[in-house]
Amino acid sequence: LTLFKADLLTPNDYQAAMQGCELVIHTASPFVVSNLKDAEAELIRPAVEGTKNVLNTANQTPSVKRVVLTSSVVAIVGDNQDSQNIPDGMFDESHWNTTSRTDHQPYNYSKVLAEKAAWEIAKTQSRWDLVTINPSFVMGPSLAKESQSTSISTMKQMGDGTMRMGTPCLFTGVVDVRDVARAHILAGFTPAASGRY
Numbered sequence: 311l312t313l314f315k316a317d318l319l320t321p322n323d324y325q326a327a328m329q330g331c332e333l334v335i336h337t338a339s340p341f342v343v344s345n346l347k348d349a350e351a352e353l354i355r356p357a358v359e360g361t362k363n364v365l366n367t368a369n370q371t372p373s374v375k376r377v378v379l380t381s382s383v384v385a386i387v388g389d390n391q392d393s394q395n396i397p398d399g400m401f402d403e404s405h406w407n408t409t410s411r412t413d414h415q416p417y418n419y420s421k422v423l424a425e426k427a428a429w430e431i432a433k434t435q436s437r438w439d440l441v442t443i444n445p446s447f448v449m450g451p452s453l454a455k456e457s458q459s460t461s462i463s464t465m466k467q468m469g470d471g472t473m474r475m476g477t478p479c480l481f482t483g484v485v486d487v488r489d490v491a492r493a494h495i496l497a498g499f500t501p502a503a504s505g506r507y
Contacts, residue, residue: 333376337380349416379424379443380443380445383445384415
C-alpha cells in the first residue's frame with residue numbers, strides 16, 4: 311500500500327510510488343465552494359490534470375491492473391435543468407451532468423471533466439480497467455485533528471448554526487466517509503466490478 315499526497319509529487323515521484331502496485335485508488339480532487347477566485351486554476355485544471363497524471367502513470371506501470379477513481383454524483387447530475395431531460399427525474403450511472411460550466415457550478419464541472427478524462431484514457435489501453443465511485447456529499451469522522459477540508463467546515467457549519475442562509479426547502483444526499491471507503495475497497499477487490507457506482 312502506497313499513500314501519497316498527489317499535489318506534492320512530480321511525474322517521476324508518481325512512477326516511483328506506483329511501481330509494483332496492482333490497484334491504484336485516486337481520491338484527490340480540490341473541493342472549494344466559497345471564496346473561489348479562479349475556477350479554472352483552483353478547481354478545474356488541478357482536478358483534470360491530477361487525474362490525467364495518475365492514469366497516465368498507470369499506463370506506464372506494468373503492474374497496475376485496476377484504477378478506482380473517486381468521482382461524484384455531481385458528475386451525473388448538475389441542477390434541476392438536468393432533471394428535466396431525464397424520464398421521471400431518476401438518475402443512474404448512465405447519466406452525465408450536462409449543465410455545469412466554469413461559471414456555473416465549477417466544482418461539479420471539474421468532476422465531470424476529470425471523470426470523462428479518466429474514461430478517455432482508460433479506453434486507450436487494455437491492461438488495466440477503470441471503476442468510478444460517484445458518492446453524494448461525503449461526511450464523517452476525520453483522520454486529521456486539524457483540517458482545511460470544505461467537507462469538515464460544512465459539517466461544522468451545519469452543527470453550529472452558521473449555515474442558516476434562509477435557503478428554500480432543500481435536500482442533499484449525504485454518505486458516510488466510511489461507506490465511501492468500503493465502496494472503494496470493494497470496487498478494487500471485486501473482479502466483476504466495472505463502470506460507475
